[in-house]
Amino acid sequence: MLSHLTDQPADKILELMKLYRDDPRPQKIDLGVGVYKDADGKTPIFRAIKAAEKKLWEQEETKSYVGLIGDPAYRDALAGLILGDAVPSDKIAGAATPGGTGAVRQCFELARMANPDVRVWVSDPTWPNHLSILKFMGLPTQSYRYFDSETRAVDFDGMMADLAEAQPGDLVLLHGCCHNPTGANLNMSQWQAVVDLLLKTGATPMIDIAYQGFGDGLDADAAGTRLVASSVPELLIAASCSKNFGIYRERAGLALAISQEAARRDTHEGALAFLNRQNFSFPPDHGTRLVTLVLTDPDLRADWASELEDIRLGMLKLREQLAAELQAASGSDRFGFVAEHRGMFSRLGTTPEMVERLREDHAIYMVGDSRMNIAGLNAHTVPVLAKAIVDTGI
The missing domain is CATH 3.90.1150.10 (Aspartate Aminotransferase, domain 1)
Incomplete structure (x- = not known):
């Protein structure tokens, strides 16, 4: 064989x-x-990560498994960082994943579970691993114009013209901030236009947010994602802690599914738990625990935010x-x-x-x-x- x-x-x-x-x-x-x-x-x-590791070493009493979705406190803390108060917590389902790449994969898996015929719209260009994962999964893709090689800015007219062809059941992959590989980002009026178009076409957005805090600041970098989350019926988010917490090798990611129907939350979280079980069972905990400690301790959070801003x-x-x-x-x-x-x-x-x-x-x-x-x-x-x-x- x-x-x-x-x-x-x-x-x-x-x-x-x-x-x-x-x-x-x-x-x-x-x-x-x-x-x-x-x-x-x-x-x-990061200084705050070092301090959190020391605190964890002193407090941790077991290395037993966490739940299939990871520690709910991690989901709540990181979802809060990304979404602020844009979405009530009872509408947010989430599961820890092995890094942002794991979150991307689980979001694609969830979309395929919901619609076996899903088509994924991907910016041209995008992070190469997006296309590699989609190809390996056998999911059909459609590119949309994004980067103008002459102006080195967003080709927004081309982007909107292409995405106007999206249909209900399609998944539109967007970069939350700090677009990889171009560095060219949407402004808020453009984000609003994207939201209006998504509502018109009925396509479902998915946002990959891996660099929050690296662009214009923690809140500014999440503004587009928050606008989408508060406006559309459904949204998938793949988040990474590798860059903005500096814990690349700890593999701390989060897959989120948001629905305006709060009654769907448990179903969505159950599906994410099922996918975790099939793909890697229990997610890693050490990095997510550090992130949780930093985000829930006022002093550690302030120090982390200060260093990130530097x-x-x-x-x-x-x-x-x-x-x-x-x-x-x-x-x-x-x-x-x-x-x-x-x-x-x-x-x-x-x-x-x-x-x-x-x-x-x-x-x-x-x-x-x-x-x-x-x-x-x-x-x-x-x-x-x-x-x-x-x-x-x-």
Whole structure:
């Protein structure tokens, strides 16, 4: 049986990581991997997480299983962070998952359970693993225009024209904030227009929110999601704690199903529990427990929010510096979009050939679609990148 297995396509980011490690040039810059790094190139542990781990070590009395949906206190705490008071708690069903990727998968599974013929609308471009998971599951997909490679902004007219073709029973996948891979986001008037269109077409939205707090702040980054949640009959949300709590390896995610019919909550949560049981049984608890401790302790929450804000402002400063350096080096304002984008990523909107030249000639590593991780920069490497981009002719 196993002899019939074939080699799978290599993950492009993992390939890029290996090329970067093997590159002997001391001036090399890694802008490929989607992990936050500080100015020293390290992914730090938040102070509040360290304190929560100590508190957990002192208080924890068992490593026995939690329930199939995880600790309800985690669901309530993280749902509260994302949704605020936009939706009454009795309309929110949720289950802990292994990371944000696990939440994405469980939301797709729930949609398929509800409608075996579900079609999923996906932005062009989107996080590659969205498409990989959907392809593996055998779910039909339809792309909608999102990013304008000329302006490096949202192609909103194209997006709305495409999504006007969505139908009841379809799932429309949206990015809650800090769009990956482009960094180009909807404004609130555009979110409202999307809501109006969803109500008109009858399609069901699903929001992947993995970077809350990395863009314009915790509440501002959740504003679009809250608007959708308070406006549409049903909504799925896949949330991740990897980035904004810095607990990548702890795999803390959350799948949420929201319905305006409170009577459906238990059914939805039962379905999520069933899917957890089929796919991995009980979800991991350590990371979710840390998140719960941080969000429910006023002092820890305040310290976490303060450190997260410092990270956000640091990335904004790097964006502004890079935009200024590019303007100075090119004599043009065509790179102003870098300062306008939000989150860890921006997409240059250039060709794979140009990206390859950046790697070969300047030891600058980014994904082939020209997505660059702003958090991979520091004040000293920004001018180096700007000069390389201009010298390459981008």
